[in-house]
Amino acid sequence: MFEKLSYRIYWRTSALRYRVERRLTRGGVLVCVMAVLAASLGVDLDQSVAHQVFSFLFVLLAVAVVSGLSFRGDFGIARNLPRFASVGERLVYTVRVRNRTRKTQAGLTLLENLTDGRMTFAQFLAATHPARARSFRLAGRLPSGQRAKIAPQMIPLVPPGGTAEVPLELVPLKRGPLRLTGASIARTDPFGLVRAFVQVRAPDTVVVLPKRYPLPPVGLPGTLKYQQGGVALASSVGESEEFV
Secondary structure, three states: OHHHHHHHHHHHHHHHHHHHHHHEOHHHHHHHHHHHHHHHHOOOOOOOOHHHHHHHHHHHHHHHHHHHOOOOOOEEEEEEOOOEEEOOOOEEEEEEEEEOOOOOEOOEEEEEEEOOOOOOHHHHHHHOOHHHOOOOOOHHHOOOOOOEEEOOEEEOOEOOOOEEEEEEEEEEOOOEEEEEEEEEEEEEOOOOOEEEEEEEEEEEEEEEEOOOOOOOOOOOOOOOOOOOOOHHHHHHHOOOOOOO
């Protein structure tokens, strides 16, 4: 029972964190933190004016959210994506964004969508086993479900029916197939706090190879001597002149 409750908490907190990181900009996160602090300090309306700060920040966030409801668009994307990558190594590729609307689109941001990499219940139990409790005391130290790091990138101005190329940088964190389900075309509100999304479906897969490690030069002393044991023996073991 306790394990199931812990897994639900892990599942919901990771989902909330993912949504907050994508929906809010850095300025939006700062405004939310300040609003929470102002709300905690402004409980007593007679002793503090922090409630006025909270009211201002709350209205600011509300306007930002409402302004994003009007964002509409029809887009298509095509990736120039390599087939293979390696864990920990930077992979740069381009995405061509097509504007299928009749108006110019500006101020857009491209965010890649990956498959859900959170642990299953069995994996969660294995990670939080009592034998490993010392290594996983906090939920924040659980193995991350994030399979790759892909930073959002600004999209240049796209004319009606036109296209724009966006360079993206991907850093794989785990080996195995990395599946991209599509992309989110985002536009921030006039205050730059909250993103509104238009989802574009475009599945792709990259095979992530294990991490590579640099090795120092390896010296292999010794030389090959031709035809050891005679010509007949050398021909049978691959040391003849033709082989060399």
